[in-house]
Amino acid sequence: MKKIFYTKLSIINLLMLFFIAIALQASAQKQSKIAFNGYKGNYIYNLFKPASKEHPDGEVVGFRLDRKELSAANWQTLYQFQTPGSYYELKKNYQTAINNVFEYNPATNYTVEEVWPIFKQNFNYDSLSVYLTQQHLAIAFNLLLVDTTAKNDLVYQYRVVQLNRDGKEGLKYSSGQVSASDVFIANKPKKTNRKITGGIFRMEWKAKAKGELPEVLLVKRSNGLKMPFNRILTSYAIEQRGDSVIYTMEDDKVNKDMLYQYTITPVNRFGGGAQAISDTLQVAALDEQLMVPKIFTAKADSINNNIVLNWSFMKAEYVGLVNIYRSTDYENDYKIITSTNGYNYVDNDVIAGQRYYYYLVVTDRLGKVTEKSIRVYGLVHKLQKSAIPVNVSVSSANQQNVITWSDYNNDTRGFYIYRTGQIDGELKPISPIIYSSKSGTVFSYTDTASHLTGKIGYAVVSENLSNIRSDFSRMVYVVNSTPPTAPSLVDFRILKEGVYLFWQDTQQPKQSIGYNIYKKVGGTDYVKINRGIVQGLNTSFKDIFTINDLAISYKITSVNAGGLESVFSNEIEVVVDQSVYAPTSLKSFVNEGKIVLQWQPSQSSVAKYEIYRYVRDASPVKIADVEAKVLTYADANFVKEKNNYYFIKTIGVNGKISMPSSETYAGNR
Incomplete structure (x- = not known):
């Protein structure tokens, strides 16, 4: 199984370009695949040795980038340039370069301060191979050229020309055709999974493998159902399993109870060729209770002989479908009568004098089904407003408030209790309906809330058989000194x-x-x-x-x-588990009689790396320790005439040792 993991931009190893450069100098006009479309324009490799006025390559003191449209006969000069001859020139190029790469991570990318002292020793690239694998540095050294003026609807060809001290042209080479319409060959990723852990969204897509394995992804997110999709920089992984490619992505920069939409698109290493846009995957850390209607009422209309249902939600934009159930029995025999995505429904199929009970079940936009809402009922009856409850009082006992009242109406169905925490403040309902048994008796309700403090006010409302409520009773108050409820x-x-x-x-x-x-x-x-x-x-x-x-x-x-x-x-x-992880992407190749190892850094806090080597039928032997910032090693003492196998362990700053990295081998292949 082949795995490639990315948490930042994957960069192609530029060492291969130096060998291409040697061949090109012998065949100056030969066309090669050295130009690619990308996220910020077209990218062209400069394969010549470094040269500047301060540090020429023989008679060569600079270069020129030419461009022509496919149908044009003549070349157009885009700009002249040279290899940076000073720290300040490289610094200026660097600032421009970080805006022209597909992904840039200041936490992991090399800086001018790290590479300039090495380069200025000999003003060649011999010691910079590892550093120049990062695109922003390749652009800063003018090894990678960017044409940000290319038009999307045109096909171009590029030419890189050496410029001599006497103003004459030296060697030159031209690229093949390149266009913004060139696509990266990949199948459309299909959504397969999503989950939320600790506020982090984790998503997965799957596609049939096609062509080369993608190196990077264009990730876009929409912060809502009708909001535009914008590119985001986040961590992701690309893994080949058999004949499939698995794309996984994480996003921890999200807000609770907001619906997000995501797409991914496989692109080339410069961010170009986007075509196979994935399925849109919707994710939200929604509390199911937010989907249950916060208000659900049934109002009987005796004039028009129907019952009007109304409801509302705290997060209405995430509601997909509302299913309405009805029965003439409070407990049993509920059947669905309709489904809607609205906020009300008129039930015209009613019989006067028959009591009907209703509840709602909601399906959200992610396909999850909520629990049943509260039940309400309606009874078509004569329209008649109830008189307010009388003799309302409140008393405190055992840290609970008891409200009592009397009612002398002969058509009262029940009562609702309202509460406020301020003098003449807004009243809010705190009770379900309290059914009336008979008129002329005293009723009571115990407010069991344990978080009430200060002066608390109560009022009572009655409701008749036609679901018409009375006005508020007079307000009554009590003082509570109860501590709040623990979170x-x-x-x-x-x-x-x-x-x-x-x-x-x-x-x-x-x-x-x-x-x-x-x-x-x-x-x-x-x-x-x-x-x-x-x-x-x-x-x-x-x-x-x-x-x-x-x-x-x-x-x-x-x-x-x-x-x-x-x-x-x-x-x-x-419990903090300070695990230490091995470095990733270990590679090897032979160069100048040595086996050169390169790897990507461990995601742990690293003290150093231990390098191990073995051949078949022999035990691994540690051959070197390197510092945490070193990501390459050249082995001159490998076993000749045999394949030499290598792996690396991370020594963490906490003293722990990682598992071995993936292996690589080189030698007598």
């Missing part, structure tokens, strides 16, 4: 510099204004680690500290406006 820790994420905590606060209505974070390391006691209160709108906290192997536990509390703190939440334990 619930739900997840964590380990970072290089610490831990991210995530929690949920399900208080309705929300009474806390913030949170305190408590931490325990090893066998110590819990200690509060936040200096100031964590604001109530937040549901996450970043604890910055130096990672070690000790077990860490967290608890949190809620704090209300009166300064009262809840009991501790549940405990969540974080």
Whole structure:
């Protein structure tokens, strides 16, 4: 099974170009595949040795890039250039280059400060082979030329010409045809899987292998159903399994309860040739409760002899289909009567005097089906408004508030309790319907909410058999001093510099204004680690500290406006596994009588790399230690006349040793 993993731009090894250059100097006008379309224009390789006015190559002091359209007879000069002759010239080229490559990662790419001291020793590329595999440096040294003025609808040919000191032309070579319409041969990736772990979206596509294995992907994301797709830089992997190519991608820069759409397109190493755009994959970390209708009512219309259903959602844009179920029995025999993507429905198939019960089941845009909504019922009856409940009072007992009232209507179906946390503040319903047994009696309701503080107001509304509600009763108030409810820790994420905590606060209505974070390391006691209160709108906290192997536990509390703190939440334990990983993409080739190894860095914090070699029927032997920043090694003492096999281990800064890397071999192939 062949695997290729990418978390940054994969760069083709430029060493092969130096051998091509030798051949081209012997056949100056020969056409070769040296020009490619890309994300920022057309890319052309300069295969000549370095030359500048300050450091000429014999009589050669510079170069010229020419271009002509396919149908044109004459060449057009695009620009003249030379190999950078000074640090400042290379620095200037570098700044331009980082804007002309398909992907640039300042955390892993080499800088001018690293390569200039090496280059200025001899002003040749002999010691820069590893560095020049990165496109931005190849462009900065004018080994890779970019034509950003190429038009998408034209076919071009390019020519690179040596310029001598006396102004005459030296050797030259021309490219084959190149156009923005040149496509990268690949089959369309089909969506196969998606999942969400710790707030990170993980997606997978699959395609039949066709042509060369893609090196890079063009990834685009839409932040909503009707929003445009824009390119994003994120981590992905490309893996060949049998005759299939598996594309996997992660995105951790997402918001909860937002729907995202993604596409990927295999492209060439310069970002060109995009054609096989994948299936669109939709992902969202949606709370299923957000899909359940927050309001669902049934209103009987006795004049038109129908029942009008109305509902609404907290996240209406993610609703795919609403299925309406009805029965004349509250518990049994519900049948679907219609499906809609709207927000209301008029049931005209009703019989006056018959009570009908309804509930909704929602299917979201990702195909998930919610639980049943609350049940409501409608009864076609004479339109008649109920009188308000009377003798309303409230008392506090055992940290609970008990509301009592009387009702003298003869057509009351039930009552609703409303509550506010302010004097003359907005009233909000807190109870389901409280069914009436008979008029003229006293009714009561116990508010069991444990997070209420301050002065709390209540009012009662009655509803008659036609679902028409009365006005509010008079307001009654009580003073509560109950601490808020504790939140619930739900997840964590380990970072290089610490831990991210995530929690949920399900208080309705929300009474806390913030949170305190408590931490325990090893066998110590819990200690509060936040200096100031964590604001109530937040549901996450970043604890910055130096990672070690000790077990860490967290608890949190809620704090209300009166300064009262809840009991501790549940405990969540974080065990930090500081694993060390081997380097990737190990390659080998023979050069000047040595076997040269090259690899991509480990994703761990590296102290050094250990290089091992063996031949068949012999045990592996460590042949070298190299520093963490070194990504190449030349073995001059390999076993002649045999295949020499190599692998590398990472020694982490924590002293741990990785598993062996993938193997490579060279020698007597």
